[in-house]
Amino acid sequence: MKTNSKAAFPYILWVLFFTVIPFILVIYYAMTSKDAGSVTLENLANASRYFPVLIRSVYLAVIATAICLVIAYPLAFTMSRCSKAMQRVILLLVMLPMWMNFLLRTYAWITILDNNGLINSFLVSLGLPKVQLINNSSAVILGMVYNYLPFMITPLYSIMTKIDKSVIEASQDLGCNSLQVITKTVLPLSFPGILTGITVTFVPAVSTFVISGLLGGSNCFLIGDLIQQQFLGNEYNLNYGAATSLMLMVVVFISMGIFNSFDNDEMEDSMI
């Protein structure tokens, strides 16, 4: 045990300086007033007035996460059943867009979806009317799915490669049809992967501001935009920004709590 705690020392320091202390600072700023620095709940009360923004962010993030899961799950399963060489190729293709800068990747969508963008100029050249593809919540969801899909695929893939082929064969031997193989064998075994995938997709999606800023137009103001404005915009109010981000943290914390309770259930189930 002793050697263990010694080895953990640098990590404890790291967590202390880069997680615990910043977190305390956020709480400190959220609870104090702008000029005098006296304790107040005004920032938090103010932040809660913009609950609609939070609701909208959660709603878009939930949809994006669900779509990511639906797309990523079959892909990850198929991938895990491919030959090793093929797996490497597909994984590379999945990760390839991530090598490019996040902002550029999102910016590229403007060129595609714009009123005079690639799709619309193609439609016009065919003599078809233009369609409104950008500056709405669908474009934001698209941006989220596109950017965070690899985050969903990778944990799913890594857990599915661990599902032994013989387990699937055993279930088939015991009379499962292909649907039952999925629901009774693959799904329960890959459950932790799903939870990780949802977590790492949902959290950045709910707090994004780049995507909504670039693709969302005037009706997609998200909680991330709100926070960004408080720190970098001309509103410049650290205390209020901290309160807003604290509110977001609480929401993320609660949703993670819900997800994790599933995880525990699952573990208990498998132990039984």
Next chain:
Amino acid sequence: MKKIFAVFSLFTLLAISSSALKVEDESYYEAFRGKGIKLNVFNWGEYISDGSEGTMDVLEEFEKISGIEVVYNNYETNEDLYAKLSAGKGNTQYDIIIPSDYMISRMIRENMLEKINFDNIPNVSMLDDKYRYPDFDKTGEYSVPYTWGTVGIVYNTKYVDKEDTGSWDLLWNKKYAGNILMFSNSRDAYGIALKKLGYSLNSTNRDEIEDATELLKEQRSVNQAYVMDQTFDKMENESAYIAPYYAGDCLSMMENNENLAFYYPEEGFNIFIDSICIPKGAKHKEAAEAFINFLCETEVAVANCEYICYFTPHTEAAKVLEFDERIYPTEEQLLKAESYVALPDSINSIYDSSWIEVRSSLDISELVIVGIILGLALTVLIVLTIHRRMKKGKINY
């Protein structure tokens, strides 16, 4: 943000080819030579002529003439500058800063600026008094104007009828719904709404701010997006037809798309002045004043102005430069221009929260969809949980 483009004129080319820079009094700068002074200049990005594409390298010329080494750093917004300065309270590493009007009045109020000794800046006599003693620094003790600019409307003549132009109403015109842009920064957006209503853009009256908020909410229904720098792309490639923006930048858009035109709304508009200041506790105040004096040399002012493409308060430089009359305001128009001053914190917070209200309010229809989707997600979660608990229960029995 302030995006800049470079224009060449015969004048700069001549100035560069005729070797040494002509200054009013060379011996003044000579006095600093050999003292090993390092001057810290903190400025906007691309906000000084830097020698690219045949322009004058102002910093290098200054180093050459005075022997003072210049350390140059950039900031992106006034708030960024404010945050960095207030973090170093009274013990700043910077000697020169160039904030905008409202930030200067805030810094004066918070005692963050040094009074400038104008005995060390003889060239200040060449600056136009109109900008020397502006609203944000009425005595002119703390700031020396560097550039000024205005806000107007840029629109696409291919899609917008001429008779609809002339006032701020164009930004509310339902005919162009979905093709209108708006500033994403609250001060500029409120400035427009307040001017349209005939109020001051520094209004501290709650009712007036409330009116402007309602007007901006109304604007959101015809608005395509709240943007700053993206205005360039959207206007140039015609994915939006109408946008309010800074005149100098509008000119650069007009040069990239000949369908674009510009006008100053008749109700009045914002004029902004960026001035050179010395932050409190600057280590090399006299060298800083020499640098300010250098920036006020006619040739330097011309070079900077051509590089930045904003208007200059320097009367001699203005004579040399030919401003594009499509964007240069007339004296008559300038009478309606108003600059920002710093507002009390209590009023600022009203603006801020109202602005978020403008940006964030949900439509009824949207609320319904959001409610349904989130409700569904929640039900699924609850059903799943109950299902699991029941299953577990069964096994335990």
